[in-house]
Amino acid sequence: MKNPRMILHLAMGVALTATTLGVAAEELLKFDYWPGRENAIPHVSGDEKFSDTYQYWKDEKAIEQAKKAGKKSHEMNFKDFRWAQKSFDAEPALEIGKGYYNQKNANGKSCASCHGENGKKLEGIYANYPSYNKRLKRVVTVGTQIQTCASERLGLDWPETSRENVLTDFYVASLSDGKVIKIDATKPGPIKKSYERGRDLFFKRAGHFDFACASCHTPPTAGSYLRGQRPTTFFGDAASYPIYHFPYALPGDDYEYVFTLQHQIKSCQMLSRMYPGKEGSPAMTDIEVFLKASANGYKMSIPGAEYNMDASYLD
Ligand code: HEC
Ligand code: HEC
The missing domain is CATH 1.10.760.10 (Cytochrome c-like domain)
Incomplete structure (x- = not known):
């Protein structure tokens, strides 16, 4: 039988444990992983x-x-x-992202209010992400961080799969171009x-x-x-x-x-x-x-x- 997992499934199907087949359960389960x-x-x-x-x-x-x-x-x-x-083709997409970064909310605040004009304070950070956010007590992607900042600090709903989030993410990433x-x-x-x-x-x-x-x-x-x-x-x-x-x-x-x-x-x-x-x-x-x-x-x-x-x- 080619697929080792099928053996395991079958074994379970007939209510036999791997051990009664004379094969250590560990031996079978390791096929859950691709080698390497x-x-x-x-x-x-x-x-x-x-x-x-x-x-x-x-x-x-x-x-x-x-x-x-x-x-x-x-x-x-x-x-x-x-x-x-x-890809110079990507320049317009970056511009849109930059636009979101500078977009003011109802109180006249934007990402730039805290992170600087032209993303000054976010330069280079993308090369160190995902990173552990102590306040949220979890590892976050830049997208998660953007979502958090947008909702907690600007009152904007920018979930990770939103257009605003993705394009801002792209812009923020471009500020780390060339960084190791x-x-x-x-x-x-x-x-x-x-x-x-x-x-x-x-x-x-x-x-x-x-x-x-x-x-x-x-x-x-x-x-x-x-x-x-x-x-x-x-x-x-x-x-x-x-x-x-x-x-x-x-x-x-x-x-x-x-x-x-x-x-x-x-x-x-x-x-x-x-x-x-x-x-x-x-x-x-x-x-x-x-x-x-x-x-x-x-x-x-x-x-x-x-x-x-x-x-x-x-x-
Ligand atoms: C059936 C084969 C297949 C599997 C399984 C698969 N990928 Fe891919 N993956 C591809 C192909 C084909 C591409 C290239 C697509 C392209 O050129 O954009 C790709 C592209 C990628 C890339 C972009 C870099 C590159 O190599 O072009 C990443 C990152 C990636 N895959 C991650 C994953 C992860 C994580 C998983 C598991 C959740 C996964 N892939 C599972 C086929 C696969
Ligand atoms: C009122 C100030 C404020 C605003 C507005 C704000 N942020 Fe933040 N941002 C912070 C603080 C404070 C942190 C530190 C981490 C935390 O507390 O979540 C942070 C962290 C970040 C980080 C990670 C920085 C690092 O050095 O690791 C990114 C990326 C980021 N913000 C993007 C954005 C984007 C994009 C926007 C606009 C949607 C935005 N922030 C709006 C205050 C702000």
């Missing part, structure tokens, strides 16, 4: 243990050299154009715990197809084509989120083609027929912590674009 969790480390160089392509895309120079040496996109884990190139990502997931504390939970969720099988995120985002699937798309390993990608994703959007989206990392995670859950999480929920935030910490040491690139930037990505 133990190799995940909170740094972008962790990719060496997965795809062995890190040498080609670890920085601008490496990318340039690999391209000169004739490396094809798929040989570079499709990371070759991601941050060197900017640093999420401390090694020091004991709430971020480390969140990273570990997020990692476990990433490798855990779920949903209709019994896929884990890792089924597609680790080799051999990562780096190959999947229905005309190209999943990559999970290292480094968070550096270009929120991403300008033209021309792709989920039905009902009103975000000018901007995908936050939360939205990307949800999109992948839907694609792989997992029950989609609520954006900003503790579990979804944990997955974001895991992905962002897996980009530690890499530079933020906002706005970046996955599509229509360099046709050679189809090589």
